[in-house]
Amino acid sequence: MLALIERIYKAAINPVKCAKEINALRFGIIGAAQIAPIALIWPARSHPEVVITAVAARDEQKARSYAKKHSIGKVYFGPTGYQQLIDDPDIDVIYIPLPNGLHFEWSSKALLAGKHVLLEKPSTDSAEETQRLFEIAKAKGLVIMEAFHYRFHPSYLRLKEIVNSGEFGKITSVKSELAVPAGFIKKDDIRFNYDLGGGSLMDMGVYPVSAVRNLIGSEPVSVITATHDAHIDPKIDRGVRATLEFPNDITAEVHSDLGIPWRMGIIPRWRHIHITVKLEGGEVSLSNFPGAWIYHTITITPKKGPKRTEKAYTLKGGKGEQWWTTYRYQLEAFVDLVRGRTPHTVMTEEDSINQMKAVEMVYSKLGLPARPLSKYVP
Numbered sequence: 589m590l591a592l593i594e595r596i597y598k599a600a601i602n603p604v605k606c607a608k609e610i611n612a613l614r615f616g617i618i619g620a621a622q623i624a625p626i627a628l629i630w631p632a633r634s635h636p637e638v639v640i641t642a643v644a645a646r647d648e649q650k651a652r653s654y655a656k657k658h659s660i661g662k663v664y665f666g667p668t669g670y671q672q673l674i675d676d677p678d679i680d681v682i683y684i685p686l687p688n689g690l691h692f693e694w695s696s697k698a699l700l701a702g703k704h705v706l707l708e709k710p711s712t713d714s715a716e717e718t719q720r721l722f723e724i725a726k727a728k729g730l731v732i733m734e735a736f737h738y739r740f741h742p743s744y745l746r747l748k749e750i751v752n753s754g755e756f757g758k759i760t761s762v763k764s765e766l767a768v769p770a771g772f773i774k775k776d777d778i779r780f781n782y783d784l785g786g787g788s789l790m791d792m793g794v795y796p797v798s799a800v801r802n803l804i805g806s807e808p809v810s811v812i813t814a815t816h817d818a819h820i821d822p823k824i825d826r827g828v829r830a831t832l833e834f835p836n837d838i839t840a841e842v843h844s845d846l847g848i849p850w851r852m853g854i855i856p857r858w859r860h861i862h863i864t865v866k867l868e869g870g871e872v873s874l875s876n877f878p879g880a881w882i883y884h885t886i887t888i889t890p891k892k893g894p895k896r897t898e899k900a901y902t903l904k905g906g907k908g909e910q911w912w913t914t915y916r917y918q919l920e921a922f923v924d925l926v927r928g929r930t931p932h933t934v935m936t937e938e939d940s941i942n943q944m945k946a947v948e949m950v951y952s953k954l955g956l957p958a959r960p961l962s963k964y965v966p
């Protein structure tokens with residue numbers, strides 16, 4: 589319990605600070621987004637090679653109050669604010685926490701202006717756009733990385749290690765869910781906006797899809813079944829369930845929901861957040877994987893022998909503190925990548941492109957339209 593309080597305090601209440609190196613990477617944030625404090629601003633405080641130099645928001649007042657609240661020195665705003673931030677010669681890296689449908693345009697613009705990009709998930713609205721982003725980055729000699737933060741946390745890496753250890757033989761199936769009861773997400777949220785690349789699969793569903801692909805270590809060959817709960821906008825999936833077929837007779841179930849309706853309208857449903865891997869000799873699961881830095885349990889249930897549990901908040905023999913969040917581990921890896929060092933974990937180009945191919949396969953099976961392509965042409 590004390591360790592839990594310490595983690596929350598040091599990561600989110602009074603984020604740990606450190607001295608900065610003289611040549612620290614200077615980050616600019618496009619959009620005064622809700623996610624930026626936990627995903628970048630607070631983790632940056634304890635990274636000696638990261639400073640947050642500027643933020644851009646469409647509205648001047650919003651930009652100024654966000655900058656003040658987070659002690660960010662420079663602000664850009666108005667219709668040209670995002671582009672001004674990108675063109676600022678005092679910025680090395682652009683963090684993009686915009687609605688999904690704007691990821692392609694602003695990542696392209698940032699790369700074309702010579703900036704590295706840390707890009708929120710999902711990378712874009714389509715595999716084609718994601719591929720194009722990596723092509724631009726390669727042509728410019730820059731780094732772009734999709735911010736699938738859970739992948740960098742020691743708990744996920746430990747789950748993977750157990751699965752790949754051979755202790756329980758081969759994987760037979762995987763199930764992963766990220767579904768929350770109604771009430772957390774407002775009706776006018778970007779997540780419910782089709783034109784902005786919304787939908788349950790695009791928002792929460794990308795985590796289970798990404799996790800099952802990564803654990804199985806191959807790409808889905810087909811979507812066996814897929815169903816969704818509709819939103820007011822029929823092009824938007826509020827909740828999705830899909831079963832994917834992988835090579836070697838492995839199947840994966842994914843489930844996401846932006847708001848599971850309450851029982852009889854008055855009793856909230858329990859949230860479903862886990863990855864569970866069934867193997868020939870047992871089952872291994874990780875609870876609360878995107879929020880694993882707060883708490884999690886790795887449960888190992890052999891077919892023969894006693895059940896056991898583990899926790900993993902630090903990397904074996906690697907950098908990190910037990911209070912480092914998924915985002916702090918991710919930032920460490922991203923900076924290593926930009927600096928030309930070998931990160932402890934990385935999200936690759938191939939991974940991000942194949943991820944969007946899988947998302948497209950599920951939307952197609954659901955009979956829902958693919959998320960709209962950006963009108964921006966780099």
Ligand SMILES: NC(=O)C1=CN([C@@H]2O[C@H](COP(=O)(O)OP(=O)(O)OC[C@H]3O[C@@H](n4cnc5c(N)ncnc54)[C@H](OP(=O)(O)O)[C@@H]3O)[C@@H](O)[C@H]2O)C=CC1
Nearest residue numbers: 619620621622623644645646685686687688708709710778
């Ligand atoms: N890694 C993680 O754990 C999480 C990642 N995300 C991802 O981060 C991104 C942003 O999510 P979140 O922070 O929750 O969203 P917010 O709505 O808080 O932020 C989105 C930002 O986009 C800007 N924006 C620009 N154009 C538009 C537009 N047309 N409509 C609405 N907003 C616009 C706004 O910036 P301005 O300030 O200029 O008005 C706003 O601050 C998404 O891609 C999401 O998938 C979200 C939550 C968790």
Ligand SMILES: O=C1OC[C@@H](O)[C@H](O)[C@H]1O
Nearest residue numbers: 709768773779791792878
């Ligand atoms: O990336 C995310 O992670 C946590 C979810 O609650 C959120 O909707 C999503 O954007």
